[in-house]
Amino acid sequence: MSEPNAVPAASLAQSRLTSLVSHFRTTHKHKIVVTRNLGPDVMPLLLNRPEFEVITWPEDSVCDRDWFLKTIPGASGILVMLSEKINPETLDAAGPSLKVVSTMSVGYDHCELDALAQRGVKLGHTPDVLTDAVADLSVMLALMAGRNSKETTGIVQNGQWPNFNWAPFSFCGPQLSSSSFNPTRTAGFIGFGRISQATLARLIPFGFTHCLFTGNPNSSGTSTIAAEIQAKYPSLKGVRRVSLDELAKESDVVFVLAPGGKETYHIVNEGFLRQMKKTAVLVNTSRGTLVDSDALAKALREGWLWGAGIDVVEGEPNVGLDHPLVKEPRCVVLPHIGSATNESRLGMATLAAQNLIAGVLGEPLPAELQLTK
Amino acid sequence: MSEPNAVPAASLAQSRLTSLVSHFRTTHKHKIVVTRNLGPDVMPLLLNRPEFEVITWPEDSVCDRDWFLKTIPGASGILVMLSEKINPETLDAAGPSLKVVSTMSVGYDHCELDALAQRGVKLGHTPDVLTDAVADLSVMLALMAGRNSKETTGIVQNGQWPNFNWAPFSFCGPQLSSSSFNPTRTAGFIGFGRISQATLARLIPFGFTHCLFTGNPNSSGTSTIAAEIQAKYPSLKGVRRVSLDELAKESDVVFVLAPGGKETYHIVNEGFLRQMKKTAVLVNTSRGTLVDSDALAKALREGWLWGAGIDVVEGEPNVGLDHPLVKEPRCVVLPHIGSATNESRLGMATLAAQNLIAGVLGEPLPAELQLTK
Incomplete structure (x- = not known):
């Protein structure tokens, strides 16, 4: 028992x-x-x-x-x-x-x-x-903005290609690469950290000749960075830290690649955009708050610059059909996919x-x- | 008088x-x-x-x-x-x-x-x-195909961003640049003339490590070209002329950059596409006749390759909404703008x-x- x-x-x-x-x-x-x-x-x-x-x-x-x-x-x-x-x-x-x-x-x-x-x-x-993924996307957006990709992909996707009235200068925008007509190409970076430097590396064989950047005014060592970059890319004819105004005036492509926050809020505003070259493009792959969307839409509408490619928008993801930048034909807008690679x-x-x-x-x-x- | x-x-x-x-x-x-x-x-x-x-x-x-x-x-x-x-x-x-x-x-x-x-x-x-303009566009299409630009720009332009259900791997495709996960990147060129070589130059800082190309079997000097390219870009670990089959199997990006005509008609066909990597992308910026559109649409639908970016389509400009490639979400189609820069x-x-x-x-x-x- x-x-x-x-x-x-x-x-x-x-x-x-x-x-x-x-x-x-x-x-x-x-x-x-x-x-x-x-x-x-x-x-x-x-x-x-x-x-x-x-x-x-x-x-x-x-x-x-x-x-x-x-x-x-x-x-x-x-x-x-x-x-x-x-x-x-x-x-x-x-x-x-x-x-x-x-x-x-x-x-x-x-x-x-x-x-x-x-x-x-x-x-x-x-x-x-994510440095390489965002640098890749920055180059992609610079190309897409210059080559009118919103208009040109739209023509195909809306079924208009068969009846499109071609002309010798149809679709033409500014070429990213240097050419006999534009032997000088200047990249301007708002913020010059790792992603900016990785983007610059990709632009060198496109024939870029000048690199301008802004930096934190409190940080030291920017002249050292300029010297290092110059030594790394002997084909560059100039690498300089400049004021925002000079960067706006001189750049063929402006890359916005600085952190968000109060200090950089709307750093790209109407005053900045009015100084840009009419043939320049703006790329923002950092944070939406750095760019004043209304000012950018006005600038594109009135031709102060050629085009824009943005992966980030202030107030995202609440960016619908009525958003002024979604409506602009010269503004490519991506839904924040900067780091979105496998x-x-x-x-x-x-x-x-x-x-x-x-x-x-x-x-x-x-x-x-x-x-x- | x-x-x-x-x-x-x-x-x-x-x-x-x-x-x-x-x-x-x-x-x-x-x-x-x-x-x-x-x-x-x-x-x-x-x-x-x-x-x-x-x-x-x-x-x-x-x-x-x-x-x-x-x-x-x-x-x-x-x-x-x-x-x-x-x-x-x-x-x-x-x-x-x-x-x-x-x-x-x-x-x-x-x-x-x-x-x-x-x-x-x-x-x-x-x-x-037009070499630089087409090389620029070739890189742009390689990036757009990998980064799902048709889907992602569509989400914004169709007003779907505000309600999009984000996930850690949303939108993710293969990265053009090398990474710790994919330290080897191989570019394959069908045709290896000036535009191909200008495209390769642009890919070097993206971390490309290998260059494969096909050439006219009757032309001499391809081994000389390979040696020249290798000497020009010491970071390349290999530059080789290969068969079409090997090019299809080994390339992460295939660039179609050969002349049109009978000899190259549908050189990218079902047999070629079936051999490609599932993570590879195809770029055609030469002539539409080189790629079998129906085979490419089938390949994209069934996932034989990741995506495609094409600037030329057989039968263009008669490429309307019912064209199989216009309907493919992984195929970016541009209306032949290769040389369209000012x-x-x-x-x-x-x-x-x-x-x-x-x-x-x-x-x-x-x-x-x-x-x-």
Whole structure:
């Protein structure tokens, strides 16, 4: 008769042990909240760690704010997209266990840095891995703006090609490459960080001869950068840091590649646009807030410059059919796809996961934004 | 009384002299027929020559064939567009006075070379001056095809951006630039003339590592070209002339940049497309006849390759809404704007005028197509 009892006794002991181990494990597991499924190449980096308890927003859509706030209490780390506001409400909801916020973006306008610093929460982001993708797109938009791609692709997609009245100068715009008629080509960069420099590298074989850039007036070393660039590309006849006015007046292509924020708000305004060459094009692949959309639409309508190619618009994604730039035939508008290549997004997702893991484990983040308290 | 007579006599003599000079001038003026107004920068090159009698098609449209045939008899030179057929009918209408046909195009599919050669009429065309414009467009289309520009510009232009459901891998396609995930990038060129080489030059700073090309099997010197290219771009890890099959299999971007005609008709067919990488893109900026449109549409629909960017389509401009490639979301179609930059068209028009002048005056043409009798 002992058998029937022995089994339950052993079973009970086993159950207690399992419960203890489970309790031990649970209390030592790091709770991780991820606001978007990062796909089969990246999620295993998190899911395969036994010390992590990973909770992922289950839908294929922007993470619901209520779900987010209800899920993050007790989290050690959270991995977010540009769509999640990281503010005191978020951080208080997560509580004192939170060690790191990892955003899958290079920008951090959605994060309140003071609030993070006050609580000692680290912030990881994903710079560099998208440099080439954005530089590629910057060159693409410079070409598309000059070559009237909105008009020309429209003629085909609207079925007008068969009846189009061709003429020797149909569709013609300014050529990006240098030519016997325009042997000098000048690229102007508002902001001269990695993406600008990668864009410049791509323009060299197009015959660009001059590089102008603006920089943070408080930063040192711009003359060193100019000298380094000049040494790197001997075919350039000039590399200079200039004022915004000079950059507007002299450039054949203006690339807007500076961070967002108050200091750069509407840095490209009516005053800037009025000074541009009539044959110049403007490219914005940084943040929409740097360019005054109404001023740009007016400038294009009145021919102050030739055309524009923009990947970002102030107030995006609320950019509908009635937006003045969507209506301008000389303005190519893309829906913020600067980093949207398989390679770049895979790199960003991987780095965001690595930042999260390092932050949770108390190790140095591969790409940490330094916060000042 | 002599005075009243003297005046008419002098007047008569003057009148006779004027008539004689006029007759002399008329008989020695070269009749020139131009089928399109070339604009205020180029027309004066012809109009300011007192020995030329220039007749220009007066409309801003394709030259009427009847007007053309009625106008060219006795012409010394005719300057034409791609739209004018230069065949025995044309040459017989012009008659034995015709010394030169100058076409404002690099291509000459519209000209019957045998008929020109038999009559000893020279043919001028406009190569080289459009090399940079077409190379620019080739890079632009490679970028647009990879970055889903048809879909992404469409989302904005159709007013769908505000409600678009963003995801971490939205819009993502293959990156043109090299990356840590794809450190090797291979450009494949069908045809390896000036435009291909100018396109390759532009791709080097995008991190391209390999260059493959096909060439005319009868031409010599391809190994010399490969060695020259390798020496010019030390960052390339390989430059090789290969078979079409190998080019299809190995290339990340295939550029179709060979002449039209029977030898290259549908050189990109189903067999070629089936061998391409699923992540590769195809760019055609040469002639529509080189690519089988139905095969390409099928290939894109079934995912044999990633995307395509084409500036030329077989049967153009009869490419309407029902064309299979216009309907393909992964196929960017432009209405043959390869050379359409202000600089390039000005260069072409100027060279066409120079060819015409030289041909009429019996001087060597700046750009003459050598005809074999």
